[in-house]
Structures are given as structure tokens and as C-alpha cells.
Amino acid sequence: xxxxxxxxxxxxxxxxxxxxxxxxxxxxxxxxSWYRQDPGLGLRQIYYSxxxxxxxxxxxxxxxxxxxxxxxxxxLILESPSPNQTSLYFCASRPLTGREQYFGPGTRxxxx
Amino acid sequence: xxxVQSPQAVILRxxxxxxxxxxxxxxxxxxxxxxxxxxxxxxxxMILLKGGExxxxxxxxxxxxEKKQQSSLYLxxxxxxxxxxxxCGTGVMDSNYQLIWGxxxxxxxxx
Numbered sequence: 001x002x003x004x005x006x007x008x009x010x011x012x013x014x015x016x017x018x019x020x021x022x023x024x025x026x027x028x029x030x031x032x033s034w035y036r037q038d039p040g041l042g043l044r045q046i047y048y049s050x051x052x053x054x055x056x057x058x059x060x061x062x063x064x065x066x067x068x069x070x071x072x073x074x075x076l077i078l079e080s081p082s083p084n085q086t087s088l089y090f091c092a093s094r095p096l097t098g099r100e101q102y103f104g105p106g107t108r109x110x111x112x
Numbered sequence: 113x114x115x116v117q118s119p120q121a122v123i124l125r126x127x128x129x130x131x132x133x134x135x136x137x138x139x140x141x142x143x144x145x146x147x148x149x150x151x152x153x154x155x156x157x158m159i160l161l162k163g164g165e166x167x168x169x170x171x172x173x174x175x176x177x178e179k180k181q182q183s184s185l186y187l188x189x190x191x192x193x194x195x196x197x198x199x200c201g202t203g204v205m206d207s208n209y210q211l212i213w214g215x216x217x218x219x220x221x222x223x
Contacts, residue, residue, distance in 0.1 A: 041114075042214055042216050045213075048210065090153060099144070105152075
């Protein structure tokens with residue numbers, strides 16, 4: 001089944017404790033992206049990648065890191081999480097010239 | 113700059129029609145529409161490219177007014193399954209890869 005998977009789905013952590021949210025897709029898509037979703041603000045792009053080893057900042061990259069060492073994986077790293085990073089995070093992928101983005105199930109992160 | 117969606121929320125009876133608008137202050141290359149049900153990931157509905165072409169998907173269609181930089185999503189004879197939050201994602205002329213998303217329109221369909 002073609003899908004985007006994220007882990008974990010739920011995470012509660014404390015300020016300053018490094019964490020990684022994994023994202024993997026099995027559709028051989030070149031383009032992958034991370035979004036955060038907050039009430040009233042919709043989806044805001046954090047980082048995106050157009051292929052292996054090619055990443056770029058989105059609208060809200062501060063406090064986040066990403067890497068793209070393999071085509072299928074695009075992990076999101078929070079090196080020192082803060083409470084304002086409490087949010088619902090989505091990973092998405094699509095072919096580079098494609099139109100439809102496929103979203104993962106989401107990761108709800110709470111930073112206390 | 114984030115596109116503006118209107119209305120923010122709408123409540124309908126099953127069978128009624130709805131229109132959701134998405135307006136941008138930037139010159140648009142494309143408008144993407146997604147629906148998100150509560151607790152789920154957004155799901156692609158359709159994309160419109162500059163040129164004003166109207167696309168359809170069963171009883172859901174959309175238009176793109178290039179002069180106004182505005183897209184409208186039309187839901188005809190709404191069904192209970194149409195409930196959810198609708199988002200528009202706009203692609204600007206100088207960046208085909210990034211989308212800027214509206215805040216969403218919450219649609220509630222009552223029996």
C-alpha cells in the first residue's frame with residue numbers, strides 16, 4: 001500500500017530534550033516536506049526537500065533540522081524543543097513534477 | 113503571505129450548497145484544495161492552474177480567477193461525508209515547489 005508513515009504518532013517531552021520524528025514514504029517520491037498545523041493558522045511549511053541531500057527552509061524553520069540521506073526518509077529533528085513547538089506535525093511527499101501531496105497520519109507533539 | 117479563506121466556518125443542512133473562497137495578494141500559479149477530517153491527514157481534492165480552468169470532482173468543483181488571484185470551491189448538494197476543514201494551498205509564480213496555505217474553512221453538515 002502506497003503510504004507515508006510517521007513515528008511516533010504522539011509524543012510528550014520536556015523542554016530541551018532532543019527528539020526526532022521519523023517520516024518514510026514508499027512511493028519513490030522526490031519531494032518531501034514537513035508542516036506544522038496550529039489552530040487558526042492552517043499548515044505552515046517547516047522544511048522541504050526536492051531530492052536526496054537537497055533540503056531548503058520553508059516558512060517556519062527556526063528550531064528545526066532535517067536531513068535527507070535516503071530518498072524514502074526525511075526525519076525532523078528538534079535539538080532543543082521548547083513549548084512553542086507544541087503542535088501537530090505532518091510529513092508529506094509527492095513526485096517532483098506531481099501535483100497531489102500525500103500526507104502522513106500526523107504526530108502530535110507536546111513540549112512541557 | 114497567507115491566502116485568506118472565507119468563510120471561516122459554515123454550517124449546512126444535508127443537500128444544501130456551499131462556496132468556499134481563497135484569495136491571495138500574490139500572483140498565483142496554482143491553487144490546491146485539500147479536505148481534512150477531524151483527527152486525520154489532509155486529503156487532496158483538486159488542483160487548478162492559471163487560466164481560469166474549472167475542475168470537477170463528483171459534486172465538488174472549483175474555479176480559478178486569475179485576475180482576482182482567487183479560487184472558489186463549490187460543494188453541491190452537500191453530503192454528511194463532506195464535513196471537515198477545507199484548505200487551499202497556493203503556488204506562487206516564482207516557486208512551484210512551495211505552497212502557502214490558508215487557515216482553513218470548517219464545514220459542518222447536519223442531517
